[in-house]
Amino acid sequence: MADVKLLGTWPSPFSYRVILALKLKGIDYEYIEQDLSNKSPLLLQSNPVHKKIPVSNPVHKKIPVLIHGGKPISESMIILxxxxxxxxxxxxxxxxxxxxxxxxxxxxKFAEEKLVPAFMIFRTSGEEQEKAVKEALEVMEILEEHAFGSLKEKEFFGGDKVNMVDLTYGLMGLRIVPD
Ligand SMILES: N[C@@H](CCC(=O)N[C@@H](CS)C(=O)NCC(=O)O)C(=O)O
Known part of the structure; x- marks a missing residue:
């Protein structure tokens, strides 16, 4: 049995941050797909925070959870x-x-604090959505300057090799690709 297990769901960008990190590091793992509408006992017992926190502050959710040697770790960036x-x-x-x-x-930190909340544009309407769109555009402008601007000097946003910064941002695009 694999010593490393990953509880995740398709198409969660947070799960895929961990999957890519495991692959980059060449760590063998067992992937266990989760049904978020019917959470497994393993998932519920592995993530210490069961209560659903509002999407405007998505700090502790259920997946991804990495279980290493029987010990669970939650939160994608903490797992990385x-x-x-x-x-x-x-x-x-x-x-x-x-x-x-x-x-x-x-x-x-910028991604966790500003980019993740920018996706509120898909979960709001009316005035609230207009405000969310304005804020999301401000975040995108900053990223356009610093992420794409930096590509003149280096291969990737994070440096000359893909690193944690690229894993943080790269998969957020999944959220804006139509199904
Ligand atoms: N900040 C968390 C976010 C994880 C997250 O939002 N997971 C969602 C799926 S994409 C989830 O488990 N949702 C379950 C629920 O809301 O009950 C991380 O980086 O790991």
Whole structure:
């Protein structure tokens, strides 16, 4: 039996952050697809926060959950950091240089605080939606300048190799692709 299990759902960008990180690091894992309309006992017992928090503040949700050696870890970005700390000898998900690391953490925080809430445009209507659209456009302008602008100097937003910054942002596009 695999020592690493991932509870996730298609097409959650948060699950796919972890899947890509596991693949980049070459870690063998067992993927266990979850039905969010009928949560499995394994999922409910693995995530300590069962209560649904409003979508405007999507801090603790149910998936993804990584279970390593029987111990569960929730929250995609915390899982990515855990993977990097637990498998330091494999593909690094953060840059080695302290300044570049700090920049990577800054953009990861920006995504969690500004980009994820920007998706409220799909869950609101009327005046509330207009406000959400205005805020989302401001976030996109900042990203256009800093993410795409930075590609003149490096291969990816996170640096010359795909790293945690790219995993944070890359899959958010899934949310805006029509079904
Ligand atoms: N901040 C969380 C967000 C995870 C999240 O939003 N998961 C959603 C699926 S995409 C979920 O589990 N929803 C279940 C529910 O709302 O009951 C992370 O990065 O892991």
């Amino acid at each position: 950091q855990y993977l990097d700390e637990s498998w330091p000898e494999t593909y690094p998900l953060l840059p080695a240089d302290p300044h570049e690391r700090a920049l990577a953490r800054f953009w990861i």
